[in-house]
Amino acid sequence: MSINGRLAGKTTLVTGAASGFGRAIAHRFAEEGARVAIVDLNEAGARDVAAEIGESALAVKADVSVGTDVSAAVAAVIEAFGSVDVVVNNAGWSHRNQPLLNVDEATFRKVFDINVTSIFHMTHAVVPHWRERGSGVMLNVGSTAGIRPRPGLTWYNASKGAVNLMTKSLAVELAPDGIRVCGLAPVMGATALLETFMGMPDTPENRKKFIATVPLGRLSEPKDMADATLFLASDEAAFLTGVILEVDGGRTI
Numbered sequence: 001m002s003i004n005g006r007l008a009g010k011t012t013l014v015t016g017a018a019s020g021f022g023r024a025i026a027h028r029f030a031e032e033g034a035r036v037a038i039v040d041l042n043e044a045g046a047r048d049v050a051a052e053i054g055e056s057a058l059a060v061k062a063d064v065s066v067g068t069d070v071s072a073a074v075a076a077v078i079e080a081f082g083s084v085d086v087v088v089n090n091a092g093w094s095h096r097n098q099p100l101l102n103v104d105e106a107t108f109r110k111v112f113d114i115n116v117t118s119i120f121h122m123t124h125a126v127v128p129h130w131r132e133r134g135s136g137v138m139l140n141v142g143s144t145a146g147i148r149p150r151p152g153l154t155w156y157n158a159s160k161g162a163v164n165l166m167t168k169s170l171a172v173e174l175a176p177d178g179i180r181v182c183g184l185a186p187v188m189g190a191t192a193l194l195e196t197f198m199g200m201p202d203t204p205e206n207r208k209k210f211i212a213t214v215p216l217g218r219l220s221e222p223k224d225m226a227d228a229t230l231f232l233a234s235d236e237a238a239f240l241t242g243v244i245l246e247v248d249g250g251r252t253i
Contacts, residue, residue: 003033004033005031005032005033005034006032006033006230006234006235006236007029007032007033007034007086007230007233007234008032008033008034009033010033010034010035010085010086010233011034011035011036011037011077011081011082011083011084011085011086012026012029012034012035012036012037012084012085012086012087012088012233013036013037013039013073013074013077013084013086013087013088013126014026014029014036014037014038014039014087014088014090015039015040015062015064015087015088015089015090015091015118015122016039016040016064016090016091016092017036017038017039017040017046017049017090018038018040018042018045018046018048018049019040019042019045020189020222021090021141021186021189021222021225021226022038022040022088022090022091023049023222024222024223024225024226025088025090025222025225025226025229025230026038026049026053026057027049027052027053027226028223028226028227028229028230029086029229029230029233030053030054030056030057032230032234034056034086035056035057035058035081036050036053036056036057036058037057037058037059037060037073037076037077037080037081037084038050038053038057038058038059038060039060039061039062039064039073039091040059040060040061040062040091041061041062041063041064041091043059043061046059046060046061047059058076058077058080058081060073060076060077064089064091064114064118064121064122065110065113065114065117065118065121066121067121067124067125069121070118070121070122070124070125071121071124071125073125074122074125074126074129075125078129083129083133084126084129084130084136085135085136085137086136086137086138086139086233087122087126087136087137087138087139088139088141088229088233089118089119089122089138089139089140089141090141091114091118092114092115092141092143093110093111093114093115094111094153094156094196094197095107095108095111095153095155095156095196096196096199097152097153097196097197097198097199098152098199099152100152100154100155103154103155107155108155111155111156111159112155112159112162115156115159115160115162115163116159116162116163116166119140119163119166122138123138123170126138127174127177127179130174130177130178130179131177131179134177134178135178135179136177136178136179136180137179137180137181137182137232137233138170138179138180138181138182139181139182139183139184139229139232139233140163140166140167140181140182140183140184141163141183141184141186141225142160142161142163142164142167142183142184142185142244143156143157143160143163143185143186144185144186144187144188144246144248144251144252145157145160145161146158146159146160146161146162146163146164146185147161147164147185147244147246147252148251148252149161152199153197160185163183164183164185164244167181167182167183167242167244168181168183168242168244171241171242172242175241180237180238180240180241181241181242182232182237182240182241182242182243182244182245183243183244183245184225184228184229184232184244184245184247185244185245185246185247185248185252186220186224186225186247186248187214187219187220187247187248187249187251187252188210188219188220189219189220189221189222189224189225190219190220190221194219198210207219213251214248214249214250214251215249215250215251215253216249216250217249218249220247220248220249224247225247228245228247232245
């Protein structure tokens, strides 16, 4: 933890931080001086990440699709650290790449509960705190799927389109309160959801087919998202709100 970092003295909360993009974001924030709450349904994984980071990290178990869990998580972070300055709504889920009529209603609802309703819950939990303080930063992880959708992931695409538009609307409505809201739209990355997105086994041949559609010639990496999220969370981005930052190697061009 750096006392002179870009997030020095700030308290941050990252959902879905037990693995993947969220884990990398949590580590990057801690390196830049932030106190970090690792919020995840996977409590053991959250504790492992918190242990990796050290005393500036707190593990909190929460199901982001449940409002009472999200409220309790925010309250726990405020109790432990005194405030919350930055929230990263990173937790996400997808149905498998498949024809749209093959996805049942329960799966559809789960996608929207985790990807979209979670942000509704977080907004209700943290905005009153930020309004009292006169500042706050919310960063929502959308997707290139919500900008340039492809067949097979229609309902996931729709959920991420909702995240992208919700981010812009929140930014406009909360700007008078001194609250910034931005989003990130990563291209498919080497995470646990890779095979789900591709709808096929993760083989070198199948990866090559997808990578051929990315101008910079590779998948996104957790470090790419961590660095981009750090910028939007920092004071360097103080005049940015409503931005959807495409972390995509040119995929959406």
